[in-house]
Amino acid sequence: MVSIDVWNASVDFPIFDAKSRSLKKLALGKVGGKIESEGRVPIIEALHDITLSLKDGDRVGLVGHNGAGKSTLLRLLAGIYEPTRGHSRIIGKVAPVFDLGVGMDPEISGYENIMIRGLFLGMSRKQMESRVDDIAQFTELGDYLQMPLRTYSTGMRVRLALGVVTSINPEILLLDEGIGAVDAAFMAKARDRLKDLVARSGLLVFANHSDEFLAEFCDKAIWMDEGHVKMFGGLREVLTAYKGFDPFERTHQHDETPVLSGNGGE
Amino acid sequence: MKSRSFKRAFADVREAWDHRELWGHLGWQDIKQRYRRSVIGPLWITISMATTALALGLLYSTLLDTPINTFLPYVTVGFIIWNFILGCVTEGTDVFIANEGLIKHLPAPITIHVMRMVWRQVLFLMHNLVVYVIVLAIFFGALDEPYKMTPTGPTNPGLSWEIVLAVPGLVLLAVNAVWVALLFGVISTRFRDIPPVVNSFINLVFFMTPIVWDASILTRVTGGGDVGWRVLVAELNPVYHFVEIVRAPLLGHTVDWHHWVVVGGFTVLGWFAALVILRNYRARVSYWV
Numbered sequence: 001m002v003s004i005d006v007w008n009a010s011v012d013f014p015i016f017d018a019k020s021r022s023l024k025k026l027a028l029g030k031v032g033g034k035i036e037s038e039g040r041v042p043i044i045e046a047l048h049d050i051t052l053s054l055k056d057g058d059r060v061g062l063v064g065h066n067g068a069g070k071s072t073l074l075r076l077l078a079g080i081y082e083p084t085r086g087h088s089r090i091i092g093k094v095a096p097v098f099d100l101g102v103g104m105d106p107e108i109s110g111y112e113n114i115m116i117r118g119l120f121l122g123m124s125r126k127q128m129e130s131r132v133d134d135i136a137q138f139t140e141l142g143d144y145l146q147m148p149l150r151t152y153s154t155g156m157r158v159r160l161a162l163g164v165v166t167s168i169n170p171e172i173l174l175l176d177e178g179i180g181a182v183d184a185a186f187m188a189k190a191r192d193r194l195k196d197l198v199a200r201s202g203l204l205v206f207a208n209h210s211d212e213f214l215a216e217f218c219d220k221a222i223w224m225d226e227g228h229v230k231m232f233g234g235l236r237e238v239l240t241a242y243k244g245f246d247p248f249e250r251t252h253q254h255d256e257t258p259v260l261s262g263n264g265g266e
Numbered sequence: 267m268k269s270r271s272f273k274r275a276f277a278d279v280r281e282a283w284d285h286r287e288l289w290g291h292l293g294w295q296d297i298k299q300r301y302r303r304s305v306i307g308p309l310w311i312t313i314s315m316a317t318t319a320l321a322l323g324l325l326y327s328t329l330l331d332t333p334i335n336t337f338l339p340y341v342t343v344g345f346i347i348w349n350f351i352l353g354c355v356t357e358g359t360d361v362f363i364a365n366e367g368l369i370k371h372l373p374a375p376i377t378i379h380v381m382r383m384v385w386r387q388v389l390f391l392m393h394n395l396v397v398y399v400i401v402l403a404i405f406f407g408a409l410d411e412p413y414k415m416t417p418t419g420p421t422n423p424g425l426s427w428e429i430v431l432a433v434p435g436l437v438l439l440a441v442n443a444v445w446v447a448l449l450f451g452v453i454s455t456r457f458r459d460i461p462p463v464v465n466s467f468i469n470l471v472f473f474m475t476p477i478v479w480d481a482s483i484l485t486r487v488t489g490g491g492d493v494g495w496r497v498l499v500a501e502l503n504p505v506y507h508f509v510e511i512v513r514a515p516l517l518g519h520t521v522d523w524h525h526w527v528v529v530g531g532f533t534v535l536g537w538f539a540a541l542v543i544l545r546n547y548r549a550r551v552s553y554w555v
Contacts, residue, residue: 013553016456075552079373082269082549098371107299116295119288120372 002092002171002202004054009083011047011072046072048227050086054203061214061235062207063242064224070207073224074098074174077205092202095121095170097161110145110152110160117164131167138193139163140186159186166193173201177208191216211239211247275544282377289378293385311393319345319397326478335408336415336517342401343513344477346394350439351505352468353387358447359454359461366555376551377544380447388440398516409518419482425518435512442508442533445540452543455554475505504532 047069054060054077062070075081076088078096104113114135118128136145139159149157165173198204198217205222208214214221214235221238223231231238240246268274282289301307322345323338330337358380362369365379402409411424454460476483484496500506507528514521 016458016554075370080370080552082552084553087269094373096372105295105299107302108295112295116288116292119285119291120368120374125287125291 002056004052004077004088004090004092004172004203006050006052006076006083006088007086009047009050009076009086009088010045011069011076011081012084013044013046014041015044016041045227047076047083050076050083050229052077052222052229052232054205056202058220059198059204059218060206061218061221061238062205062224063209063214063221063239064230068224069227070224071098071176072227073222074176074205074207077172078174090172092171093122094172094174095165095168095201096174096176097165098174098176104149104157104161106150107148109148110141113149113160114145114164117161118168121164121168121170123168135160135163135167138166138189155186159190162190162194166190166197170197170201172203173197173205175204175206175208214239215248269549270546272541272545275541275548278375278544278548279377279541281375282381285374285378286381289382289385292382293389296382296386297389308393311390312396315346315349315394316397316400319401322478330416330479330483332416332480333408335405336413339398339401339405339409339517340415340480340513341478343398343516344509346391346398347439347509347512348472348475348477348505349394350387350391350443351508352472353390354384354443354446355450355468356461356465357383357387358443359450359464361447361451362455362551362555363458363461369552369555376548377444377448380444380451383447384440384443387443391436413518416480416482418485419480422517422519428515428521429518431515431521432512435515438529438533439508439512442529442536445533445536448540449536449543452547452551455551456547471503471505474499475503475509476500477509481506504528507532 050073062073064070072081074096075098076083077090078094079088079090080096082088104117108116111132114132115125115128118131119125123131136142139145139156139162141156141159144152144156149160152160194217204217206214206217218235220233221231221235221242222229223238223242231241236246236248239248297308301310304310306313319342320338323334323341326332326341327334327337357364361379361383362376368374368379369376406425409425412421413424414421450460450464454464481500484500507525510525511521511529513519514525
């Protein structure tokens with residue numbers, strides 16, 4: 001049974017190379033976590049006292065301003081950051097798709113990157129070899145897969161990363177904002193596959209700024225604000241509170257076509 | 267689940283072992299990558315080792331007035347092992363810092379990065395051992411019978427079945443490389459002064475270790491006096507013992523049992539220290555990188 005439980009978890013980053021004096025001014029700012037500078041080493045409280053319980057079947061959207069702690073929360077849920085205070089328990093195989101440039105080697109070919117990504121996500125080499133053709137077909141990169149990754153555009157990298165992730169069977173899928181950077185035609189295709197994947201995977205947490213996107217994949221939402229979970233509940237309810245109006249009502253009134261490219265990334 | 271426990275530390279090492287297909291692949295990739303656009307590729311590793319060993323062997327056999335037939339193989343093997351140790355220590359301090367991207371984006375046991383680095387160094391060592399095989403083929407006649415490397419040194423029995431003792435020696439070397447990289451890697455990630463310190467002192471260690479000179483020189487009495495302290499120069503240097511357990515069997519020297527004891531002791535103590543560090547700071551590495 002797939003689940004993520006987090007109890008009173010905080011994530012504090014020690015900043016070893018900063019002078020605490022200059023950081024005191026920063027602490028007055030609104031963006032980013034709270035900065036503690038009482039100790040010898042200044043500490044950024046990126047997440048504070050998070051208690052969450054996500055279980056199999058949950059499809060959770062993640063909203064909040066820049067620096068509210070969305071990416072850090074995703075890393076906490078992935079098990080990359082273990083809480084500095086509090087506890088976390090992650091049961092299930094995690095497939096994170098965060099920054100698409102990182103974890104990929106620009107000097108080696110697309111094929112080799114697919115292989116390494118897959119191995120990192122817990123696949124064996126044989127399993128990946130049997131999936132490579134499928135990924136190649138889905139990404140539509142064709143002969144480009146033989147080229148070094150540095151020759152790829154951002155969108156092509158997203159395709160590659162999505163291709164790998166959607167080909168495996170992750171139990172917990174964590175998506176950060178970056179995946180908005182593909183063109184609409186591909187997104188339509190990726191949508192079907194993502195939907196499939198979400199249906200297959202036990203648990204989805206998806207950080208995104210696009211209401212349409214969130215509506216498509218999620219039924220619950222977390223609103224992060226200054227490192228706290230400000231609200232956790234139904235998607236529409238949380239988005240209404242976050243934006244100050246009901247985004248889905250507006251969409252209906254103006255009959256807008258969902259715009260999927262460009263407004264997901266930052 | 268408690269984050270700071272020996273159970274989690276052991277689990278990290280065990281899971282990293284389960285991921286051996288991953289770091290095995292990455293280690294190869296690193297070597298292929300380094301020589302991606304060069305014509306003869308990884309052969310450069312072998313060529314550069316051969317050149318260095320030849321030059322050092324010729325120079326020091328002349329300086330120390332020893333027969334080249336036995337001294338050149340000695341320098342070659344010593345330098346090959348030293349290169350492995352050097353690589354593991356210097357890259358070990360940098361192992362987590364260099365993998366910041368992977369550590370922050372993919373949940374994986376941190377020992378994976380260490381295993382990848384050590385495996386890469388093992389592959390370099392394999393390339394370099396080609397030079398040993400060539401040197402052995404050329405000087406086999408001189409090493410096959412009892413010989414003295416220096417006029418005052420001990421008589422070595424020459425090559426025998428004991429050459430197979432180099433295999434457990436190499437395994438121990440790699441096992442120790444893992445704890446060295448874990449320990450120094452975690453500490454260096456927190457204290458960024460460690461890598462430059464290690465890098466500046468490692469050259470001194472090379473000259474203090476009997477690699478281009480023979481340990482028996484230390485016992486040669488010149489101008490009287492006590493030789494005891496001079497012997498300590500080598501004996502107190504752990505690197506000497508590690509070099510000796512691999513080098514001696516490959517050259518047909520007898521391995522003094524105390525080298526095995528010292529290496530065994532370092533293996534146990536080192537792994538203990540590394541596991542303690544892993545227990546306490548494993549989860550902090552992703553915060554520090």
